[in-house]
Amino acid sequence: MRRVLLLLLAVLVCVQSSAQNLPDLGEVSQAVFSPAMERGLGERIMEQIRADRSYLDDPVITDYLNALGSRLVAASPDTRQLFEFFLIKDLSVNAFALPGGYIGVHTGLITISQTESELAGVLAHEVAHVTQRHIARMLAGQERNSLMTLAAMALGVLAARANSNLGQAIIAGSQAAAIQSQLDYTREHEREADRVGVQILEQAGFDVRGMPSFMERLQRATRQYDTNAPDYLRTHPVTTERIADLQNRTEIHGYKQIPDNRSFQLVRARVRAISEDPRQAVTFFEQGLTERRFLNEAATRYGLALALLGAKDYPRVGRELVLLEKMLPDEPAIAALRGQYLSATGDSGAALTHYAAALKKFPRFRALVYDYAELLIQQNRPDAALKLVEEQRQYTPGDSRLYVLQARSYAAQGKRLLQHQAQAEAYLRQGHLRAAVEQLQIASRTGDGDFYQLSSVEARLRELRGRLKEAEMAKRP
Numbered sequence: 001m002r003r004v005l006l007l008l009l010a011v012l013v014c015v016q017s018s019a020q021n022l023p024d025l026g027e028v029s030q031a032v033f034s035p036a037m038e039r040g041l042g043e044r045i046m047e048q049i050r051a052d053r054s055y056l057d058d059p060v061i062t063d064y065l066n067a068l069g070s071r072l073v074a075a076s077p078d079t080r081q082l083f084e085f086f087l088i089k090d091l092s093v094n095a096f097a098l099p100g101g102y103i104g105v106h107t108g109l110i111t112i113s114q115t116e117s118e119l120a121g122v123l124a125h126e127v128a129h130v131t132q133r134h135i136a137r138m139l140a141g142q143e144r145n146s147l148m149t150l151a152a153m154a155l156g157v158l159a160a161r162a163n164s165n166l167g168q169a170i171i172a173g174s175q176a177a178a179i180q181s182q183l184d185y186t187r188e189h190e191r192e193a194d195r196v197g198v199q200i201l202e203q204a205g206f207d208v209r210g211m212p213s214f215m216e217r218l219q220r221a222t223r224q225y226d227t228n229a230p231d232y233l234r235t236h237p238v239t240t241e242r243i244a245d246l247q248n249r250t251e252i253h254g255y256k257q258i259p260d261n262r263s264f265q266l267v268r269a270r271v272r273a274i275s276e277d278p279r280q281a282v283t284f285f286e287q288g289l290t291e292r293r294f295l296n297e298a299a300t301r302y303g304l305a306l307a308l309l310g311a312k313d314y315p316r317v318g319r320e321l322v323l324l325e326k327m328l329p330d331e332p333a334i335a336a337l338r339g340q341y342l343s344a345t346g347d348s349g350a351a352l353t354h355y356a357a358a359l360k361k362f363p364r365f366r367a368l369v370y371d372y373a374e375l376l377i378q379q380n381r382p383d384a385a386l387k388l389v390e391e392q393r394q395y396t397p398g399d400s401r402l403y404v405l406q407a408r409s410y411a412a413q414g415k416r417l418l419q420h421q422a423q424a425e426a427y428l429r430q431g432h433l434r435a436a437v438e439q440l441q442i443a444s445r446t447g448d449g450d451f452y453q454l455s456s457v458e459a460r461l462r463e464l465r466g467r468l469k470e471a472e473m474a475k476r477p
């Protein structure tokens with residue numbers, strides 16, 4: 001918690017010095033808090049979140065969220081803004097926007113949404129908060145008190161998460177409510193986010209009527225569980241007025257039948273299968289199938305197969321997979337499940353062949369890449385793993401998991417300098433600068449690299465030490 005505050009101080013120095021002689025209307029938010037500063041602040045908060053245990057780095061779900069998100073952003077008024085959508089393992093219903101276009105989505109929001117348009121509606125509302133620069137305006141509006149506001153924002157975000165290790169300490173404090181109130185958007189911001197959100201949703205080709213119906217469901221849910229309102233309702237209060245307003249806006253659009261994206265239903269089943277106890281999840285999906293109570297049969301079978309894999313009931317996974325492959329022959333998530341099943345049952349030969357073929361079909365599907373690389377390392381084929389990781393790194397240079405796999409491959413080859421150098425790059429991308437410096441120090445002393453490798457390690461070490469020093473300077477009061 002203290003670390004977040006200290007990191008924020010660094011950002012504040014620039015905020016305050018640039019905020020001194022500025023007018024106080026309209027464009028002020030742009031001037032006081034530039035998009036670059038907002039992004040920087042967001043990145044620092046993200047470093048804390050990525051290290052938190054509630055951060056869920058599931059490649060299938062995260063890639064889906066980002067694909068859905070980009071569709072919305074492409075239809076938004078500001079397509080230049082960078083966005084990153086990420087997943088928080090938390091059963092409460094919530095989504096939140098951080099400075100800089102980072103949008104967090106609770107697993108509970110995905111499971112409560114019945115259609116992709118409903119989920120897209122909430123995301124469009126958050127995208128609108130970002131493109132309308134509500135966060136910057138909120139910060140600018142509290143200029144004199146900006147330290148408190150910034151700190152409160154970051155802490156509030158962390159505190160909002162039930163499974164968070166940082167969050168619990170904060171929630172226990174008596175200031176939690178005060179922090180929460182400072183975090184809230186104004187009514188005008190809410191109205192604007194709804195208005196722009198509906199436009200984005202419509203432009204992106206979703207059923208805009210998903211928004212009011214979803215809000216109504218949330219409101220009903222609140223009445224039922226009065227004391228335990230979903231977080232989304234606290235940060236974005238749903239009033240009867242807001243629902244009426246949304247209905248007026250969306251009525252003119254009329255009814256549009258939009259086939260539900262299959263990926264949405266698969267992802268929704270996946271969220272449940274991986275966040276519940278496997279046995280409970282098996283029962284849930286089995287009941288859905290026997291009572292024919294489901295939104296999508298293939299997705300329900302996919303959830304069942306995943307839960308069965310978690311419960312290590314391999315014969316049944318195999319039977320479900322045969323059905324699934326008939327129902328959805330071109331689905332990368334099913335191909336990834338087949339690979340995991342083959343690996344889990346010890347048929348590594350078949351698994352290797354399967355992954356090679358599946359990656360030809362779905363070359364950018366991260367779940368396949370990670371699992372294949374993992375298996376290659378296990379099967380003592382680090383050279384092939386390295387080749388795979390190297391290819392993928394061109395597309396996602398910021399992906400820390402690729403560097404972890406690279407470090408493990410080098411370790412298997414006994415190349416210690418390269419191993420620690422790759423581990424340093426992994427730590428750096430996870431936001432652990434000090435650990436990255438330590439790895440480079442180890443790398444420089446292994447004595448098994450050639451002249452060029454050693455020079456490259458030393459150059460990187462100098463660079464990162466400089467950054468570490470800067471960060472420490474900024475922390476001093």
Ligand SMILES: [Zn+2]
Pocket residue numbers: 125129185189190193235236
């Ligand atoms: Zn809102």
